[in-house]
Amino acid sequence: MNSADQRELKKHVGKEAVKHVKDGMVLGLGSGTTIKYMVDALSERIKNEGLDIIGVPTSNKTKRYAESLGITTKDVDKVDHIDLTIDGADQIDKNFQGIKGGGAAHLMEKIVAINSDRNMWIVDESKMVKKLNYPxxxxxxxxxxxxxxxxxxxxxxxxxxxxxxxxxxxxxxxxxxxxxxxxxxxxxxxxxxxxxxxxxxxxxxGLFLNIVNTIIVEHADGPETIEAR
Ligand SMILES: O=C[C@H](O)[C@H](O)[C@H](O)COP(=O)(O)O
Incomplete structure (x- = not known):
């Protein structure tokens, strides 16, 4: 897959993910290029529908970007729960175990993930593999x-x-x-x-084992939602 195609898939899956966001949610905001598209789509929904959302960022970069789009953020220690975290991943194997941290954010991502009621990963199809082999x-x-x-x-x-x-x-x-x-x-x-x-x-x-609940995989012909746990 060339990088322009991959970028398109990341954009689509980012949009798809925010359909799962509900008014009043405390939402973990992952990190990486796919999540940047998700945050774009989230800010659109917040603006258009007047949603009341608190974002819990997993990196300084995500925090800065979300706030630049007018999304309210809170530190992980300032919320009493996180309803859902939406994050990207570098690879996911057939047992839905993943590798994260290609963008050096996996420590904060894991802290937010284990404190979330549900975790959703959004990936393009190139990241689904039989066996993990990403650094x-x-x-x-x-x-x-x-x-x-x-x-x-x-x-x-x-x-x-x-x-x-x-x-x-x-x-x-x-x-x-x-x-x-x-x-x-x-x-x-x-x-x-x-x-x-x-x-x-x-x-x-960066091994995220038995953490993810839902995976949205974006294919050239559309998204596929997999319930992992
Ligand atoms: O440290 C970075 C994160 O784990 C990312 O979620 C992961 O690297 C995927 O990033 P991207 O969406 O840029 O491919």
Missing amino acids: LPLEVIPYGSGQLYRRLNRMGLHPKFRQSGHGGKLTTDSGDYIIDLGLPEITTPVQLGEKLDSMTGIVEH
């Missing part, structure tokens, strides 16, 4: 990250520090680094997730 992001504490990198390397996990566009290591909204694991295929995501959870210095990995 797996780890958000890591800068202190000791060189040692952690060497440990991951010795474990054969093909680590690579993510670089920023301006040279040097990329830092997340929380001031951490990202190490991507270039695994050829993730055959046992649950076991890998548990292993990574147990390693000191890793704040959060």
Whole structure:
């Protein structure tokens, strides 16, 4: 799929997702390019229908963008519940396990996701795969990250520090680094997730396991809604 086609699918699925938004909702707002289109469509609905929506952003970028369109936002700690979170994903396998964090936002995204009553992912069809093989992001504490990198390397996990566009290591909204694991295929995501959870210095990995409830996949001929759980 070329990038112009993918952009169109992302735009369509963003519009499709906001049909599920109801007046009065506290809505988790994911991060990434697909979510930017969703936020555009959401602001249109808010303006046209006068909906009362509070957005809980999962990155500084999403917060700035949503507010620039007049959407009210609140920090995750300032709401007592989140009805629904709509987010993108980098890949989803046949068991609806996902990888997120291609945009370095997976730590905040996971915090918002686990505090949400329901989670919806919106993706173009290229992201649905049999087995996960997208570089797996780890958000890591800068202190000791060189040692952690060497440990991951010795474990054969093909680590690579993510670089920023301006040279040097990329830092997340929380001031951490990202190490991507270039695994050829993730055959046992649950076991890998548990292993990574147990390693000191890793704040959060990008495996989102048993989290999503609904997936909207955009195909060239229209959207497909899958109830995952
Ligand atoms: O860190 C970024 C997020 O997990 C995104 O939701 C994910 O990378 C998908 O992004 P996009 O919609 O830009 O492909």
